[in-house]
Amino acid sequence: MSIPRSSSGKRLRSVVPGWGLFKGMWLTFRTFLRKPVTVMYPVEKEIPPERARGVIALDVEACTVCMLCARECPDWCIYIEGHKVQQPPAEPGGRARTRSVLDRFDIDFALCMFCGICVEVCPFDALFWSPEYEYSAESLADLLHGKERLTQWLATVPEPPALEGSEPEGGEP
Amino acid sequence: MTTPADRHLLAMHRSEAAVSVELQTEDMVLNIGPQHPSTHGVLRLVATVAGERVRSVQPVMGYMHRGYEKLAEVRTYAQITALVNRIDWVSGFANEIPFIVAAERLMGVEAPERAQCIRLILTEMFRISNHLIFLCSFPAELGAPTPLMYALRERERVLDLIEGVTGGRFHPNFNRIGGVKPAAGGGSTQRTRAQDLPKGFIEGTRRAMTAVRHVCDDLENLVLGNEIVQQRTIGIGVLPADKAVEYAMSGPNLRASGVPFDLRKVEDYLPYDRFDFDVVTMPNGDNYDRCRVRLEEIRQSARIIEQAVDSLPGGPLQAKVPRVIKVPKGECYVRAENPKGEMGYHIVSGGGRRPYRVKIRSASFCNLQVLPWLLEGALIPDVIAILGSLDFVLGDVDR
Amino acid sequence: MSLLDNVWVVLAVKLGLAVVILFALALVVMFAELKVSAHMQHRIGPYFAGGRWGWAQVFAEALKFLQKEDLIPRDADAPVFRLAPMVSLLGTFAVIVIIPLSPVLVAGDLDVGIFYALAAGSVSTIALLMAGWSSGNKYSLIGGLRAGAQLIAYELPLVLAVVGVVIQAGTMSMVGITEAQAQPLFHIGSVGISLPYALQGQIIGFVIFMIAALAELVRIPFDMPIAESELVMGYLTEYSGIRFTMFLLGEYAGMLAMSAIASVLFLGGYHFWGLNADWFGPFVLIGKSLILVFVMIWFRWTWPRLREDQLQSLAWRWLVPLALANIAVTATLKVVL
Numbered sequence: 001m002s003i004p005r006s007s008s009g010k011r012l013r014s015v016v017p018g019w020g021l022f023k024g025m026w027l028t029f030r031t032f033l034r035k036p037v038t039v040m041y042p043v044e045k046e047i048p049p050e051r052a053r054g055v056i057a058l059d060v061e062a063c064t065v066c067m068l069c070a071r072e073c074p075d076w077c078i079y080i081e082g083h084k085v086q087q088p089p090a091e092p093g094g095r096a097r098t099r100s101v102l103d104r105f106d107i108d109f110a111l112c113m114f115c116g117i118c119v120e121v122c123p124f125d126a127l128f129w130s131p132e133y134e135y136s137a138e139s140l141a142d143l144l145h146g147k148e149r150l151t152q153w154l155a156t157v158p159e160p161p162a163l164e165g166s167e168p169e170g171g172e173p
Numbered sequence: 174m175t176t177p178a179d180r181h182l183l184a185m186h187r188s189e190a191a192v193s194v195e196l197q198t199e200d201m202v203l204n205i206g207p208q209h210p211s212t213h214g215v216l217r218l219v220a221t222v223a224g225e226r227v228r229s230v231q232p233v234m235g236y237m238h239r240g241y242e243k244l245a246e247v248r249t250y251a252q253i254t255a256l257v258n259r260i261d262w263v264s265g266f267a268n269e270i271p272f273i274v275a276a277e278r279l280m281g282v283e284a285p286e287r288a289q290c291i292r293l294i295l296t297e298m299f300r301i302s303n304h305l306i307f308l309c310s311f312p313a314e315l316g317a318p319t320p321l322m323y324a325l326r327e328r329e330r331v332l333d334l335i336e337g338v339t340g341g342r343f344h345p346n347f348n349r350i351g352g353v354k355p356a357a358g359g360g361s362t363q364r365t366r367a368q369d370l371p372k373g374f375i376e377g378t379r380r381a382m383t384a385v386r387h388v389c390d391d392l393e394n395l396v397l398g399n400e401i402v403q404q405r406t407i408g409i410g411v412l413p414a415d416k417a418v419e420y421a422m423s424g425p426n427l428r429a430s431g432v433p434f435d436l437r438k439v440e441d442y443l444p445y446d447r448f449d450f451d452v453v454t455m456p457n458g459d460n461y462d463r464c465r466v467r468l469e470e471i472r473q474s475a476r477i478i479e480q481a482v483d484s485l486p487g488g489p490l491q492a493k494v495p496r497v498i499k500v501p502k503g504e505c506y507v508r509a510e511n512p513k514g515e516m517g518y519h520i521v522s523g524g525g526r527r528p529y530r531v532k533i534r535s536a537s538f539c540n541l542q543v544l545p546w547l548l549e550g551a552l553i554p555d556v557i558a559i560l561g562s563l564d565f566v567l568g569d570v571d572r
Numbered sequence: 573m574s575l576l577d578n579v580w581v582v583l584a585v586k587l588g589l590a591v592v593i594l595f596a597l598a599l600v601v602m603f604a605e606l607k608v609s610a611h612m613q614h615r616i617g618p619y620f621a622g623g624r625w626g627w628a629q630v631f632a633e634a635l636k637f638l639q640k641e642d643l644i645p646r647d648a649d650a651p652v653f654r655l656a657p658m659v660s661l662l663g664t665f666a667v668i669v670i671i672p673l674s675p676v677l678v679a680g681d682l683d684v685g686i687f688y689a690l691a692a693g694s695v696s697t698i699a700l701l702m703a704g705w706s707s708g709n710k711y712s713l714i715g716g717l718r719a720g721a722q723l724i725a726y727e728l729p730l731v732l733a734v735v736g737v738v739i740q741a742g743t744m745s746m747v748g749i750t751e752a753q754a755q756p757l758f759h760i761g762s763v764g765i766s767l768p769y770a771l772q773g774q775i776i777g778f779v780i781f782m783i784a785a786l787a788e789l790v791r792i793p794f795d796m797p798i799a800e801s802e803l804v805m806g807y808l809t810e811y812s813g814i815r816f817t818m819f820l821l822g823e824y825a826g827m828l829a830m831s832a833i834a835s836v837l838f839l840g841g842y843h844f845w846g847l848n849a850d851w852f853g854p855f856v857l858i859g860k861s862l863i864l865v866f867v868m869i870w871f872r873w874t875w876p877r878l879r880e881d882q883l884q885s886l887a888w889r890w891l892v893p894l895a896l897a898n899i900a901v902t903a904t905l906k907v908v909l
């Protein structure tokens with residue numbers, strides 16, 4: 001344990017009283033002359049990192065209506081309905097199989113807290129995070145998005161980012 | 174024996190007393206909050222004021238009570254992790270740490286080294302982000318809005334790094350029992366790959382730390398070196414060390430009073446002992462010192478992060494844990510040095526998927542206990558300044 | 573030309589002109605504050621309204637305020653509450669008429685010009701007191717009382733700072749003071765060089781005047797009556813809509829008026845070396861005022877605010893003695909030289 005450092009309690013006094021005021025003014029003036037850092041949002045956009053949790057995309061084909069996501073969601077904002085259909089046997093004489101078909105898959109993004117638990121628990125890789133963020137709505141009810149909309153977002157799901165140290169790189173332990 | 178000079182003084186006091194009796198006015202009750210620009214949310218102070226002088230203050234809390242302790246009883250451990258980083262939303266990740274560590278201790282697992290180091294780096298990043306927020310809100314309370322923009326500008330770099338790793342800027346939900354994992358899973362490629370730090374993180378961290386140090390220097394000039402700020406803060410809201418301990422202050426507020434107590438040195442919830450850093454203390458315990466301690470702590474955190482990034486161990490990120498997490502019967506209390514002070518979770522587990530009871534000790538709530546004592550006799554402008562210097566977040570107070 | 577011979581018509585035209593110019597410039601100052609503050613904070617500020625630079629933002633804001641509901645709280649003292657913003661504007665307009673833009677462009681050149689200006693300028697403070705008292709809000713009340721207390725602190729240094737100039741110029745007329753500064757002080761070859769009073773030893777007076785002016789204008793570092801982090805919005809808390817706009821315009825117009833007075837008194841008014849005062853006078857004076865306004869904005873976005881008692885001690889322990897010393901020295905020199 002290193003020795004706790006106590007400062008001498010010395011205040012940051014300027015040599016000339018009042019000089020501190022002008023040091024600050026010099027700083028603001030310098031900033032005044034520099035180029036602003038603002039990103040002009042609707043014109044230019046910031047690109048969020050690949051892992052950003054923007055919106056949840058759904059792969060309808062992969063979903064098996066297992067309801068795990070709906071059950072694990074901490075605020076129960078996923079609404080799933082499905083029904084079973086009899087499928088003709090794959091080859092004649094085989095057993096007829098049942099398959100679950102998704103009727104409704106809604107996520108209420110007004111309630112969702114973007115924790116990512118649903119994406120994590122889905123055992124069939126049907127849910128993905130997309131960094132897409134421009135889906136604001138004028139009323140809370142409009143934030144309930146159905147499976148059509150969720151599927152559209154599938155196209156925006158990026159490749160996972162390259163990892164630190166995955167490729168040999170000089171200097172990294 | 175009174176000398177003539179004394180008598181003169183006495184006469185003066187008498188005449189003053191006579192005047193004040195004549196002008197005796199009713200005290201006014203001033204409600205500062207719950208909707209007020211400087212109460213950081215919905216804190217309410219019922220102040221009895223005589224002119225500008227505050228006679229007594231009664232803080233009223235609970236406007237933002239969300240019942241976390243009750244919520245935690247009906248949620249699984251993974252869900253609680255997502256919940257608890259919303260307690261003090263300015264430093265979300267740091268809230269997860271003590272909870273996860275407590276659960277891990279109950280289960281008898283330990284996160285691998287690399288995971289622990291990443292936890293430590295992110296905790297310190299949130300400390301930087303939290304203290305930068307303080308450095309923008311505190312001058313704003315004194316009436317200077319510009320440091321806000323400078324601090325937030327650099328905080329953005331830190332948040333970008335955090336987002337790159339965890340997928341969330343404020344609410345990372347990055348800790349799992351036995352390790353760390355970004356919530357951006359999904360897809361078998363991501364499941365296997367998207368676990369570790371993304372490429373460019375280490376480089377970006379080094380650059381961000383340089384920028385953060387730079388803005389610290391700027392803010393030192395703009396805020397701490399400014400004579401008006403010094404007029405407004407030095408000797409205002411003095412909290413002596415013994416009082417600070419009595420009122421169970423913790424974190425930077427305690428260290429500003431000269432008590433060198435830092436859980437990072439005392440506890441072993443994260444491998445802080447590997448890194449070299451100082452516990453910053455200041456002797457006076459006034460507003461100025463509370464501000465200065467935080468500024469110095471940013472520098473110390475940057476130092477820790479740089480060391481940690483340089484010596485990041487390899488290895489897995491996740492220890493072996495069962496798929497369905499059940500925590501064995503027992504109880505455990507883990508406390509950690511959060512940016513705002515001591516944060517602790519007491520978990521009582523009945524042996525199921527959900528805890529039986531979680532008691533949360535949050536820093537801001539305990540730090541606010543001192544308010545009635547500290548604000549008594551202050552002027553209204555100083556009330557706001559002192560309030561700001563204590564650095565609380567209402568989510569952390571009311572939970 | 574008989575119409576222009578009528579003194580009342582002339583006065584009305586002059587007043588109208590002064591008001592229009594002042595309003596236009598107040599909008600310019602408002603825009604400057606938006607833009608300058610933004611760039612000092614590393615932002616861009618208004619951008620999309622109007623053309624490239626967002627110049628129409630001020631009009632948009634003004635229109636926005638005009639659309640808002642004109643709320644008067646139930647417990648407010650309605651007549652006083654309604655009157656206060658007008659009184660605030662009135663004080664500023666009363667000041668502006670005596671500022672000479674050029675030797676001839678002056679709405680009213682009074683013999684006691686500066687005396688009148690300082691007296692009329694204080695009217696705005698009454699407006700703040702009225703607003704604070706009548707709003708029926710504790711925060712407004714505190715704000716109004718702070719404004720009253722502030723008046724006591726800065727008014728004396730403000731007047732005392734001016735006295736030095738008046739002694740040196742030997743007149744209280746604004747045109748007279750300007751012309752006195754145009755007198756050549758020394759000669760380089762055959763060219764007479766004149767110096768504004770700020771360079772003729774009144775620099776202390778100038779600094780004191782500017783500090784006191786900041787206090788009169790309720791600008792940072794002396795914006796305690798508003799103090800949005802402490803008193804919500806001080807005396808402005810209950811105002812909305814057009815009345816709030818009037819206060820806002822009053823503030824910016826006041827900044828201009830005070831800067832213009834300071835330019836006349838200390839910076840040589842409409843005179844600038846080598847420029848013809850008849851033609852360039854208005855631009856020179858407005859330019860000087862805008863520079864001072866910029867400095868005020870600069871302070872506003874760099875410094876925090878002081879406390880009311882600290883202003884009092886600054887005023888009484890530093891400014892008043894300094895101003896008195898300034899007067900004594902000026903008077904002595906005037907007699908000796």
Ligand code: SF4
Pocket residue numbers: 072073074075076077078107111112113114115116117118119
């Ligand atoms: S991200 Fe979390 S809150 Fe949102 S739907 Fe998924 S599990 Fe529910």
Ligand code: SF4
Pocket residue numbers: 062063064065066067068069070080121122123124125126127
């Ligand atoms: S967990 Fe996956 S497969 Fe199961 S219902 Fe949800 S999205 Fe479909």
